[in-house]
Amino acid sequence: AQTVTQSQPEMSVQEAETVTLSCTYDTSESDYYLFWYKQPPSRQMILVIRQEAYKQQNATENRFSVNFQKAAKSFSLKISDSQLGDAAMYFCAYRSPSTGTASKLTFGTGTRLQVTL
């Protein structure tokens, strides 16, 4: 079974600075999908960014980018120019495509990000 590990329970960043959240995963599959979700205090789950394992190019969405290292099974999230609204819990998630429609997301335990003035 796939596992997702987020080793940083909490992180803090100053407004306008850059922060990187770590995520590692364990899998024997060669093709899969990785996601970062954000959960603000409202508890809503919001998709931040996604990466297909077969793509070498790192995904980017505005101020959010990933560093995908397939050999190391690492998928970190970089937030540039941090804003107060970025304060949230961030979850890394793994998805296997091999089971077709039976493709659930497996989540890490999350990293709580604080943004300070």
Place this chain on the structure above:
Amino acid sequence: DSGVTQTPKHLITATGQRVTLRCSPRSGDLSVYWYQQSLDQGLQFLIQYYNGEERAKGNILERFSAQQFPDLHSELNLSSLELGDSALYFCASSLGTGNSPLHFGNGTRLTVT
């Protein structure tokens, strides 16, 4: 707005009772997933349906059951409730293919007293 609708938003009930949580997926999505999030915990996968059929099962208790109806909405039934069942229950939907992301509803907050 994710397009996934969950009702009710909040539910308070007593131990031993039974409740039903409802989820309407995004238009066009065939797959529905249920997740449980206990206080300050990660999301635990419960069960997945695709076009009315159960496709994957996680750590779902025998006291819990779910179904997806022909109109694709889904219900999660929780019975013989215990204090430990208090949690945020999320429904998510997707097209069902491997790379299609899950879109989450706002969750149902269940409190068992």
